[in-house]
Amino acid sequence: QQPVQSPQAVILREGEDAVINCSSSKALYSVHWYRQKHGEAPIFLMILLKGGEQKGHDKISASFNEKKQQSSLYLTASQLSYSGTYFCGTQDPNSNSGYALNFGKGTSLLVTP
Amino acid sequence: DGGITQSPKYLFRKEGQNVTLSCEQNLNHDAMYWYRQDPGQGLRLIYYSQIVNDFQKGDIAEGYSVSREKKESFPLTVTSAQKNPTAFYLCASSRAIQNRGTGYTFGSGTRLTVV
Numbered sequence: 001q002q003p004v005q006s007p008q009a010v011i012l013r014e015g016e017d018a019v020i021n022c023s024s025s026k027a028l029y030s031v032h033w034y035r036q037k038h039g040e041a042p043i044f045l046m047i048l049l050k051g052g053e054q055k056g057h058d059k060i061s062a063s064f065n066e067k068k069q070q071s072s073l074y075l076t077a078s079q080l081s082y083s084g085t086y087f088c089g090t091q092d093p094n095s096n097s098g099y100a101l102n103f104g105k106g107t108s109l110l111v112t113p
Numbered sequence: 114d115g116g117i118t119q120s121p122k123y124l125f126r127k128e129g130q131n132v133t134l135s136c137e138q139n140l141n142h143d144a145m146y147w148y149r150q151d152p153g154q155g156l157r158l159i160y161y162s163q164i165v166n167d168f169q170k171g172d173i174a175e176g177y178s179v180s181r182e183k184k185e186s187f188p189l190t191v192t193s194a195q196k197n198p199t200a201f202y203l204c205a206s207s208r209a210i211q212n213r214g215t216g217y218t219f220g221s222g223t224r225l226t227v228v
Contacts, residue, residue: 002155032216041219041222042217046216089217097161099211100158100161100171101217103155104155106153
């Protein structure tokens with residue numbers, strides 16, 4: 001089942017913050033976050049495994065709620081290099097795809113000078 | 114450096130023709146995946162393989178076929194039965210299908226166009 005991402009698109013000025021959400025109707029095994037530049041391979045950002053978990057590096061962090069049905073990606077003090085499309089990928093072993101990731105439709109992020 | 118190599122980068126297919134997309138990894142990963150990407154649709158799972166000589170259908174397997182004869186290789190064939198094959202195809206790999214703690218590594222993709 002494809003997770004639901006919001007917003008679909010966001011435009012920021014350099015230095016502003018953004019939050020991208022990823023939600024599922026069922027509890028998840030894990031949530032992954034990726035960033036993709038146009039025409040390039042998605043790049044792995046981080047994975048969350050436990051309910052209530054928060055992790056991050058530099059100015060990009062993420063959380064996984066207690067029920068393990070929603071994750072949020074936080075981008076603080078955005079830089080031009082943060083521009084791209086962000087995808088969450090979720091694992092639900094009880095789904096048709098087993099442990100393979102199901103990806104949301106993506107959130108397009110544009111950071112302007 | 115280890116990674117995933119997809120070839121070709123661009124591929125043109127005539128109507129009724131089968132084409133094969135190559136995916137090779139030297140990461141010693143057990144699991145490999147094929148995704149299709151269309152504008153505004155995210156990545157949709159075509160096939161995945163947990164181990165050599167084993168693979169399972171994903172959400173949109175119709176019109177596609179795969180093989181996994183070697184750990185390093187997971188080629189995807191787009192058959193003439195796939196009615197709308199024009200898309201960006203991404204191959205990925207991971208240490209294990211359960212993948213606790215590590216993410217997927219993606220190839221740089223193949224853009225397939227029907228002419």
